[in-house]
Amino acid sequence: MNEPITPASRIASKEKFRKTVRQFVSITRAFFKSERRVKARGLLILLVVLSVAYTGIIVVISYAGRDLMTAIERKNTHGYWEAIGRYAITFVAAVLINVYYRWTQETLALLWREWLTQHLIKRYFNNRAYYRLRGSESIDNPDQRISEDVRNFTADSLTYALMLVQSVMTLIGFFGVLWGISGLLVGVALIYAAFGTFMCIVIGRRLVSLQYDKYQKEADMRYGLVRIRDNAESIAFYRGEKREHRDLIHRLSAIVGNMRTIIFWNRNLGFFRNSYNYLALILPILIVAPMFMNGSKPFGVVTQTIESFAQVLGAVSLVANNFEDLSTYLAGVQRLGILWDDLDEFDAEEERSARESQQQIEEVGNAVRLCKLTVLTPDKAKVLAKELTFELNPNQSLMIMGPSGSGKSSVLRTIAGLWTGGVGALERPALQHLMFLPQRPYMIPGSLRDQLRYPDHDCSADDDTIRRVVEQVNLTDVLNRVEGDLDRVIDWTNILSLGEQQRVSFARLFLRRPKFAFLDEATSALDEDNQKRLYQLVRESGIGFISVGHRETLVQFHEHILRLESVGGWVLRRHEELPVESETSRQTGV
Structure with a gap:
């Protein structure tokens, strides 16, 4: 199951990644330049503003939590109730921002899905591309790509884009918090996250192609079931149940074989990711606990350090923490991108035919x-x-x-x-x-x-x-x-x-x-x-x-x-x- 990575395969992998990025940019640019660009751009700007506001609230909550724990340590009743009041206010603000953040994200994702699906359907019928794509070696199950892959692409693209924005904002917001406590904490977080990202890519890079195959095999299974439903009478007349049963079992076996390989690679990735996450829990304590024990830092700083370190580490470990989901997402982008590029060819078919x-x-x-x-x-x-x-x-x-x-x-x-x-x-x-x-x-x-x-x-x-x-x-x-x-x-x-x-x-x-x-x-x-x-x-x-x-x-x-x-x-x-x-x-x- 562990295939050797040769220089040729490494170059091909990089080229495929660059092509995937180009396809993502092309699809995204088309949406934000479409007739719905005003509403789309407005919702996107609102999302960024809410993301920044949410990060700010989280930073404020970290200080409120620090003051609360310090007041408890020092048995300061007045400081305790003041901290509770500030925490309650920030809590309400965080709830409002989070709710409207999700509402805006889902609204923009739905708008994008509606436009992209309508756009692909129009191009699917343009110049009879739906007919010419029959039996295409590069595009299997275009129906699934237009429905399921578009839905996943629009929702996941926004999710990961906003995760990136939030990671940057979180890094900016909590970088100062950690630096104020100890510069060593910042260095450890950055080096640890870089190491984790590199190892996740090395161990799990095979998952992207496996997830691509998973999409195809699942779609083939659904198509087989639909084909039987549409040709039920002919199959019944021929008494072809055994033949169709064998075909479906063969398709199922392909799915199971692919999933076994995915499970195998997820297991290998899981060994590293779990070790990585559990070790991340103890690292900040190893650095800040001696400061508390020698009296240079109050106990509230210890709790704030743990939370802040987790926020910074999560921000710079975006790839490492989401590699399995990202591999599925990238496979979907590749499938949708291939359809997008091929429909570009059919859009220009008449002009090309006239010339050539x-x-x-x-x-x-x-x-x-x-x-x-x-x-x-x-x-x-x-x-x-x-x-x-x-x-x-x-x-x-x-x-x-x-x-x-x-x-x-x-x-x-x-x-x-x-x-x-x-x-x-x-x-x-x-x-x-x-x-x-x-x-x-x-x-x-x-x-x-x-x-x-x-x-x-x-x-x-x-x-x-x-x-x-x-x-x-x-x-x-x-x-x-x-x-x-x-x-x-x-x-x-x-x-x-x-x-x-x-x-x-x-x-x-x-x-x-x-x-x-x-x-x-x-x-x-x-x-x-x-x-x-x-x-x-x-x-x-x-x-x-x-x-x-x-x-x-x-x-x-x-x-x-x-x-x-x-x-x-x-x-x-x-x-x-x-x-x-x-x-x-x-x-x-x-």
């Missing part, structure tokens, strides 16, 4: 035109269609066919801009004038009205229009299930069959009426009568469309047929006509 990519996309035309567009997989390792060329005007239709894995859906992804690694020219209307119907439609939480209007929540279609479209796509039975109430909320994902969900998808199409529709196996779960009915409705609507499918019965509804073949080849022909252009012939000699 050979693929040109124009969103100004009313037609879909591909000119020598080579469709590639995202990793650019495989050519799916080479120099694909066709033009589809409004009111026209195209059917894409071919064997499984030939890249039929990939052509649609490239036209939609989900895949940007292609080479060539692509012209299409702007995305708001396009609509894509997948094989398995997405059912949102909400009412039937919400389902049919998705994704245009502000769709102006009235109830009569919605009911007419529902009847057209043969969903009257679904409307009857909710007794005609378009606003009734039920679990549509589990209530509707896949065929009904596909008809909901077509209803969305007819309510939105885009210029072009892209149907990716959009009727695979429908019988031929329903399929024919829907395709006839699409043709009558005047919406241009491109379909992907395997059924030969779909051919009759399309004017053009594009058949993808092996090694990037393709054949384009009009329905019931000979090929008008063959990339296979040109590229492979067939």
Whole structure:
């Protein structure tokens, strides 16, 4: 478990730490320069003021305690009650300051969390980063980073920042107290704290990477449980309980193994930290007790020394006293920082693509035109269609066919801009004038009205229009299930069959009426009568469309047929006509 620390690993560790600091500064600066900067800066200033005031009160309380103990030692009744009065006043002030200090801290943390979460969610959807992050090697579980890691980051960042401020104020306030008693006390406190911090870093540095792995493994476990819930029916049909059980146990074993290692390193760190803390209790007494016994210092000074030494030692031992929590915090900052940096890349994706990519996309035309567009997989390792060329005007239709894995859906992804690694020219209307119907439609939480209007929540279609479209796509039975109430909320994902969900998808199409529709196996779960009915409705609507499918019965509804073949080849022909252009012939000699 104890891995050797080589010069290379030491350099990598320093570089990672510098990167973490840079990411922290970047995230923090963005918040305090945001539209909420006035309120954020005001709360931060108030926190600093309250922190200084709290430290001052603690110093005053130390003197009140000293006078109280001295009065008791000397049996001074008048001095005793005076000290009690001063102590009571400072006690009330300390309570008020401490309560408002925590209230201000929690308010600022909540404001920061709200802004940062909204900011990351906006960037998560910007340029479809949520889609492109799927399967990312550098970012696992972005959902956890946006929710849990943001919450921990905002709360803990303020906590440690304020601990640092308080440590500085405490050091300033009690430094003079200790120096007035004995300069030796100050030197011992500084040397002892420096030694403790150094040893904690040496012993516990491995905890940062272990805590990072802990975040990932815990998130993987939660994702596995959510995946089972979302796919419960498929698992039940396959009787895949044993396989899923084995997968969850494997994920749990990874968590347990990681936690065993964390416990091991916490044990080693605990040996030192406990020894360090217990020794700190006796050090000031060893120095000041002889002064009391020889009569040079009163007994109250002894109690004040113990308290003041503890305050100074705590201030300069911030890292040593909180190393375990700091290791968890730094791991969270690293995870959030990686997401922040990667989203920066997606923010600039369109600009970078315009500068670097050979693929040109124009969103100004009313037609879909591909000119020598080579469709590639995202990793650019495989050519799916080479120099694909066709033009589809409004009111026209195209059917894409071919064997499984030939890249039929990939052509649609490239036209939609989900895949940007292609080479060539692509012209299409702007995305708001396009609509894509997948094989398995997405059912949102909400009412039937919400389902049919998705994704245009502000769709102006009235109830009569919605009911007419529902009847057209043969969903009257679904409307009857909710007794005609378009606003009734039920679990549509589990209530509707896949065929009904596909008809909901077509209803969305007819309510939105885009210029072009892209149907990716959009009727695979429908019988031929329903399929024919829907395709006839699409043709009558005047919406241009491109379909992907395997059924030969779909051919009759399309004017053009594009058949993808092996090694990037393709054949384009009009329905019931000979090929008008063959990339296979040109590229492979067939």
